[in-house]
Amino acid sequence: MSKGLPSRAEDYSAWYNELVKRADLAENSAVRGCMVIKPYGYSIWEKMQGALDQMFKDTGHSNAYFPLFIPKSYLSREADHVEGFAKECAVVTHYRLKASDNGSGLVVDPEAKLEEELIVRPTSETVIWNTYKNWIQSYRDLPILVNQWANVVRWEMRTRLFLRTAEFLWQEGHTAHATRMEAIEETQKMLKVYATFAEKFMAVPVLQGVKTESEKFAGAVDTYCIEALMQDGKALQAGTSHFLGQNFAKAFDVKFATKEGGLDLVWGTSWGVSTRLVGGLIMAHSDDKGLVLPPKLAPIQVVIIPIVRDKDQYALINEKVNSIIEKMRFHGISVHYDNRDTHKPGWKFAEYELKGVPLRLAIGPRDLENNTMEIARRDTLTKETVSMDNIEMLVKNLLEEIQDSIYQKALNFREENTSEVESYDEFKKVLKDKGGFVKAHWDGTAETEERIKKETKATIRCILLDEKEEQGKCIYSGKPSNKKVVFAKAY
């Protein structure tokens, strides 16, 4: 139970790790860097998938599935891409095991060596553009608007549950277009979809911007991103949308006959979010008592707990509660009635608090007499006694209020933790004392960016899409700059 959960103030990192484990979200597996996503954690991911998938379909995308394996040579086809992904990948070299000669177990069968090694996909641009080559002949075949839900593998050395794992689950959209403009519009459209999802479903406000050259996706012309702020003042990249230009079309020779009778390279985009979002969701809202989940992504929105001494009271309470549950379900509310007699009410209270169920209803014999229930909000930890009449409408409204309230709280936190600085001293002081997003002028060079990163561990999270032009001087080099960019320490 939540007893013994480290506090955030004490040790934020330990708090996160313990919370993920105790709330039954995920655990490390025996395979280095790979996690097991437990049913409760997976059900949050399913809620995310459901909402995102609908948004993708509403914007005209279809799902498809491409191979897990990528021939080694494909990775080299796009020069930047190979730099980004060859260093940390799982390589399949053989396709058979056999009993060892000394009978001690299994060994790789040397006879079964692959002619060309296969890479477990770290991302699928190469294998997908190699496929698109056959799908695209003319402008009539464009655009292609495809998404894939899949697992990918990047051999990370330092892993953390949800935030950075060797294998993770994600979706990757891969689109192909006839014009540069259309591809850029798609890239930006999907960024908006991600921002809307983060804010409306996750209740996490996000900055929308463009990555610097050093931070962009290996193979992209431009990487757009959404950046969220965690409670410890560190940023989390929550989603990226890449304008690929004609880079992958060039690498895989994907051309199309234009309306005008010419032959052009195809323009591309790709965009993705992953199970990392579950980590971000936890870190954005939860408290020292456990998870705080926004109602729109909570696997259970309401839990009802009976408080009874003797078994005779159960029957009456069950009957009453069942009629309430029916009404709630009719209104689309996900409700769980925990009337197990193997656990005490106090244990259950702590359990559902830890699991972040947004609303808890308790009902005892006196409530039954008075036609009341006790209703408790997980986010504010406030309680009140309310009438059972039309309680389903009260609950419906409260769930909406909680969703808004959690978002507003996170937004206030971000605003309080966003600073603007004019000097490097001020920059370092804010980073040290307060953290959060720090806006500052930067001279636009990778060299300055790298030095600031080395000295302070802060990286440029993005250049905001709506940042105003403003003449200023780079806090590090003093060279001229025409807009501020957003720095932060990040996950």
Next chain:
Amino acid sequence: MSKGLPSRAEDYSAWYNELVKRADLAENSAVRGCMVIKPYGYSIWEKMQGALDQMFKDTGHSNAYFPLFIPKSYLSREADHVEGFAKECAVVTHYRLKASDNGSGLVVDPEAKLEEELIVRPTSETVIWNTYKNWIQSYRDLPILVNQWANVVRWEMRTRLFLRTAEFLWQEGHTAHATRMEAIEETQKMLKVYATFAEKFMAVPVLQGVKTESEKFAGAVDTYCIEALMQDGKALQAGTSHFLGQNFAKAFDVKFATKEGGLDLVWGTSWGVSTRLVGGLIMAHSDDKGLVLPPKLAPIQVVIIPIVRDKDQYALINEKVNSIIEKMRFHGISVHYDNRDTHKPGWKFAEYELKGVPLRLAIGPRDLENNTMEIARRDTLTKETVSMDNIEMLVKNLLEEIQDSIYQKALNFREENTSEVESYDEFKKVLKDKGGFVKAHWDGTAETEERIKKETKATIRCILLDEKEEQGKCIYSGKPSNKKVVFAKAY
């Protein structure tokens, strides 16, 4: 278009391959044995997933996710299991690539060799039971009812789109129980779920039975299966549900404290269906003009095609059609209006016939005058002209009728192609002339089973759950047998 689709009678295998490609369901990828599932094919799989997932949840299961990789040594822990799966698996031996010394590309970095090789999961019993060991201490932790949607890899030498591919998508349920009886009940319950899904959603009648020792899952005590009959008279194993006994609990030392204070090994089950079902769906119903899809799994249930000469007519027809679409959607019908002016009606008719859309509505200027539409059934290829009034109700009823009718047709086909034989000569003759399911007495030995397989290519598909006891003699050995079993040539 469907022009040139080989007929089933002519070359069933070529018909299947061509149909899968031309209907945009799937194609071979550049990676040997791995397919690309195209958007239209994937949307059928999504429909299957949706229905199955709901059925799993309704029977108390939750989804979770376990690692893609399995340490090599895990495979050896269960003696039968290793025999079944070590021979055909993808082996990860390294975790990094580097530029080759001669600059010609990427090579595997010999410095990055794994201490223990990792196998890309062919199925997840080992990694899951190794996890369950930590989840299960007492009877209070049981049952565990978990399912996973995932990709798996088996290095098949001869592959066919959907039916047998090196990588495929599937779901694998893995449950843990306190008693033998409860585990057997679970195994049988999930078999029923699969049978219900096959018959109600896929409109494919299935036999329910138990596999012989030679055909059962490597590591199971008993394998239950559903078996469907394809139009070429060959059987397709469509789903399996395994009673694992305590085999994996033994291999991974998974014990629990019983209510009575003892310590027992846990009982297990596993069960799965895969993208192979898409192949089965195609082969069960489709005809020489293309796909025939049951309405419950059709991505598009109704297509509406306007037949107009000049553009002025479009506006009137669009208006009328849009009001009809709205009513259909209200009734949960998935409808697509194809009013592209880049393709002629005849082209569209052939296209949606090929794609197996269950109902086609066509509307021209005269229909508009008469308040009528032409409605065509894909399954029977019949057409009639009907009033537009309440056409949504007509469509709704017709979709149900088509679903039933397709099932009934498949059931009749199976009944006509199920034979009972009393001698080996008769057995061989039926197999040769007619194919289908052949019921015959068998002496229960693996030796006889193997010989029959060698001589006729027919395998024992299952021993029917409801097969009546009947004294007889094995058609091959003449030894006594107390019930007939079902033979067939199979995919």
